Amino acid sequence: MDSVITLAGVGLTYPGPPPVSALRDVDLDVRQGDYLAVVGPSGSGKSTFLNVVGLLDRPTHGTYLLDGVDVSTLSERDRTALRGQRIGFVFQAFHLMPYRTATENVALATLYAGVPKKVRISTAHEALARVGLAHRAHALTNMLSGGERQRVAIARAILHRPSLLLCDEPTGNLDSDNAASVLTLLDQLHRDGMTLMVITHDSTVASRAKRLVTIRDGALC
Amino acid sequence: MLIAPSRFRLGDVIEESVAGLLQRPMRSALTMLGTMLGVGSFVAVLGLTATAGGQIDKRFTELAATEVTVADVGVAGANDPTMSFPANAASRVESINGVVHGGRWWPVPLDHPAVSSAPGISSHGGELQILAMDPSTVEAARPVLRLGRTFDTFHADRHEKVAVLGSVAASNLGIYRLDGNPAVFIDGTPFTVIGIIDDTGRMPDMLFGVIIPASTAYDLYGPPTEQRAQMLLETRLGAASVVADQVSLALRPDAPDLFKVTAAPDPKALRSKIGGDLDVLFLTLASISLIIGAIGIANTTLVAVLERTHEIGLRRALGARPRHIAAQFLTESTVLGLLGGMIGAAAGITVVVIAALVQGWTPLLQTWAVAPAPVAGALIGLLAGVYPAQRAARIEPVEALRR
Numbered sequence: 001m002d003s004v005i006t007l008a009g010v011g012l013t014y015p016g017p018p019p020v021s022a023l024r025d026v027d028l029d030v031r032q033g034d035y036l037a038v039v040g041p042s043g044s045g046k047s048t049f050l051n052v053v054g055l056l057d058r059p060t061h062g063t064y065l066l067d068g069v070d071v072s073t074l075s076e077r078d079r080t081a082l083r084g085q086r087i088g089f090v091f092q093a094f095h096l097m098p099y100r101t102a103t104e105n106v107a108l109a110t111l112y113a114g115v116p117k118k119v120r121i122s123t124a125h126e127a128l129a130r131v132g133l134a135h136r137a138h139a140l141t142n143m144l145s146g147g148e149r150q151r152v153a154i155a156r157a158i159l160h161r162p163s164l165l166l167c168d169e170p171t172g173n174l175d176s177d178n179a180a181s182v183l184t185l186l187d188q189l190h191r192d193g194m195t196l197m198v199i200t201h202d203s204t205v206a207s208r209a210k211r212l213v214t215i216r217d218g219a220l221c
Numbered sequence: 222m223l224i225a226p227s228r229f230r231l232g233d234v235i236e237e238s239v240a241g242l243l244q245r246p247m248r249s250a251l252t253m254l255g256t257m258l259g260v261g262s263f264v265a266v267l268g269l270t271a272t273a274g275g276q277i278d279k280r281f282t283e284l285a286a287t288e289v290t291v292a293d294v295g296v297a298g299a300n301d302p303t304m305s306f307p308a309n310a311a312s313r314v315e316s317i318n319g320v321v322h323g324g325r326w327w328p329v330p331l332d333h334p335a336v337s338s339a340p341g342i343s344s345h346g347g348e349l350q351i352l353a354m355d356p357s358t359v360e361a362a363r364p365v366l367r368l369g370r371t372f373d374t375f376h377a378d379r380h381e382k383v384a385v386l387g388s389v390a391a392s393n394l395g396i397y398r399l400d401g402n403p404a405v406f407i408d409g410t411p412f413t414v415i416g417i418i419d420d421t422g423r424m425p426d427m428l429f430g431v432i433i434p435a436s437t438a439y440d441l442y443g444p445p446t447e448q449r450a451q452m453l454l455e456t457r458l459g460a461a462s463v464v465a466d467q468v469s470l471a472l473r474p475d476a477p478d479l480f481k482v483t484a485a486p487d488p489k490a491l492r493s494k495i496g497g498d499l500d501v502l503f504l505t506l507a508s509i510s511l512i513i514g515a516i517g518i519a520n521t522t523l524v525a526v527l528e529r530t531h532e533i534g535l536r537r538a539l540g541a542r543p544r545h546i547a548a549q550f551l552t553e554s555t556v557l558g559l560l561g562g563m564i565g566a567a568a569g570i571t572v573v574v575i576a577a578l579v580q581g582w583t584p585l586l587q588t589w590a591v592a593p594a595p596v597a598g599a600l601i602g603l604l605a606g607v608y609p610a611q612r613a614a615r616i617e618p619v620e621a622l623r624r
């Protein structure tokens with residue numbers, strides 16, 4: 001029972017017109033502590049795959065178990081709640097709120113879980129320390145460098161101890177030095193037992209993972 | 222398995238909304254302007270109306286409520302040339318309990334009299350009226366003297382040729398000083414000017430007049446013809462209607478029907494007539510600026526929703542439900558309206574107080590006009606936020622997070 005996600009025959013067809021089968025018959029089992037990279041050329045279906053795994057989109061075929069819960073049959077309300085509680089997102093574009101401090105941004109992760117503000121702030125400080133940014137806790141995010149921003153985003157993604165950390169091109173907007181520091185951080189999270197899935201087309205990023213799957217025309221291989 | 226649904230605590234909603242507004246402080250301030258103006262004008266107009274109304278009330282209780290007029294209607298139907306008032310009409314009415322002053326007056330029946338400040342000079346008297354008055358009539362009109370004095374019973378009993386000038390008449394005639402005993406010449410007859418009236422509480426026509434004692438006028442020019450004589454009475458407060466009932470009999474026990482007596486008009490009726498037109502105009506303007514304020518808030522909130530699509534997508538990814546997104550933007554617009562309403566109300570109150578101080582009036586503000594102002598602002602913000610909030614709630618996270 002240590003599977004974090006189990007996909008069986010999962011597919012997604014965009015209705016179109018014309019209808020596009022962006023994902024077909026995907027079977028995948030990700031276990032606790034796995035570090036998985038998903039690679040593939042442009043248009044192969046990486047983003048579609050991320051949206052399905054991250055509960056942002058609903059597959060049209062197959063079953064998807066997250067922590068043993070069949071999410072393909074969940075109501076919209078439960079899917080939203082589960083997404084907030086079990087998935088941590090790291091985006092290429094960081095998606096931090098400008099004019100607000102690093103702490104405030106990180107503390108947003110458990111806002112919709114109804115965690116009291118004090119608790120959110122203190123756990124946010126811990127998470128920032130974990131990504132090596134304790135000294136920048138009160139800085140406004142628009143004053144941070146790209147690498148610092150992505151580390152703040154990672155702190156936000158791990159604040160609520162998600163079952164799966166989903167990273168979409170996490171180094172896509174960074175220079176090589178900053179990219180390296182972010183990848184080192186991901187390695188460290190993996191060592192601490194975090195389950196990681198990184199979607200990328202960058203082979204140096206993919207090489208850090210312990211497992212590699214390739215997606216081509218919507219199919220895993 | 223039971224999944225705890227997402228929530229958004231009220232305190233958090235308010236905090237997130239205020240933080241959203243503070244991201245763009247200048248824009249938020251400008252957005253509030255319309256609501257501020259609208260609510261502010263409402264409070265100011267209602268306050269100024271109340272303040273001015275209170276002032277009018279005061280004057281009425283002091284002046285109009287203590288006024289009784291008596292018209293000489295004569296014998297009905299006939300072209301009655303005689304004056305119905307007896308010569309001692311003034312002392313007759315003043316013996317009524319409650320009368321302070323009272324006397325007769327009429328325009329002197331002269332056809333285009335030549336009035337000038339020196340003999341031989343052609344008339345200045347185009348707009349000047351020559352008024353015959355008992356000394357007590359002048360008193361009842363509450364004159365404010367600029368120079369000299371008014372005539373009294375001594376002058377009247379001796380039928381002296383004296384005159385008191387209204388301020389307008391005095392400047393038309395070029396009489397500004399009393400040293401040197403200036404005179405006005407009415408068709409060549411000199412009248413010594415003994416006083417100049419600056420202002421009156423009643424009968425403002427007196428300011429355009431040359432006022433001479435009624436006894437003198439009767440002697441020289443006979444009884445009034447075209448416009449018949451009247452009496453003006455000042456009573457003690459609250460005595461006007463009682464006095465009005467007794468005047469006719471006191472004047473002519475033999476023929477009380479010769480007079481028509483009028484007591485003070487109802488002050489309330491008059492006040493609403495004065496206030497009404499202006500109120501409607503300004504309240505219409507205030508409503509228009511409230512509508513503009515609402516459109517401003519709706520527009521700014523919509524722009525904020527479109528600008529912050531990524532933020533909305535992120536919040537949805539972090540577990541926010543569409544209703545949580547809607548609540549946040551609705552709260553932002555409501556807070557904008559509330560702040561606009563509060564600042565507007567404060568500005569409106571300031572305007573009323575300053576205006577009242579400048580006029581030397583007592584500022585009057587009804588609680589019902591001020592207390593709901595912030596609530597009204599908040600309501601406007603809430604309504605204005607409905608459409609943008611709906612738009613925000615409909616944003617799909619997948620679309621919003623696409624880079």
Ligand SMILES: Nc1ncnc2c1ncn2[C@@H]1O[C@H](COP(=O)(O)OP(=O)(O)OP(=O)(O)O)[C@@H](O)[C@H]1O
Pocket residue numbers: 014015016020021022040041042043044045046047048049201
């Ligand atoms: N909303 C949509 N409606 C219809 N077709 C879509 C939609 N979104 C994506 N597609 C199509 O589905 C296929 C997979 O798209 P997807 O965005 O998952 O590719 P990707 O691997 O993320 O590409 P890239 O590396 O360029 O981001 C593409 O052919 C794309 O055109």
Ligand SMILES: [Mg+2]
Pocket residue numbers: 046047048
């Ligand atoms: Mg993509």
